[in-house]
């Protein structure tokens with residue numbers, strides 16, 4: 001009996017040690033799994049990054065700082081894209097800088113023909129036909145953040161608006177009505193149409209209008225009622 005008891009105790013000790021090892025292994029595995037899940041957390045953000053960007057834009061268009069979109073909203077926003085892949089925001093909120101026919105649409109993914117350059121390029125704005133000298137008016141209240149002459153857009157006034165939206169009014173005459181840092185009210189005259197874009201100077205005279213959401217050029221048709 002003594003021997004049997006000793007064996008049983010040894011067996012008990014061995015079983016206890018094995019159980020201890022199993023429990024320790026399970027705890028370690030659980031911790032590792034937890035860490036792995038935490039590391040994987042950013043991945044879904046990357047996958048839905050585009051949707052979140054859209055969400056921000058839409059939130060901006062509605063004037064709400066707090067995005068907090070539901071899954072259903074995200075799905076709707078993902079569908080809200082035009083054929084060229086530009087992001088469409090449902091509710092335009094800015095006044096048109098001038099009245100005129102759109103003669104070249106936003107085309108970020110599809111090349112369009114530039115007669116002046118005799119080549120195909122993307123067009124990251126919208127061109128609105130207008131006579132040289134036509135007044136260009138601020139779309140909404142904002143601050144002139146930058147003025148620069150450049151080859152592609154000609155003389156251009158960038159105006160910063162709420163919700164990290166910046167609008168570029170391009171192809172203006174160099175005699176402007178505003179300076180950098182000016183606070184503009186909606187409807188205030190920025191300048192007049194010129195023919196200063198070297199890329200588009202053979203096109204009918206027009207306003208070249210671009211919109212940036214944060215650092216991303218987006219389709220102006222999401223912000224203006226063309």
Ligand SMILES: [Zn+2]
Nearest residue numbers: 125126127208
């Ligand atoms: Zn243009």
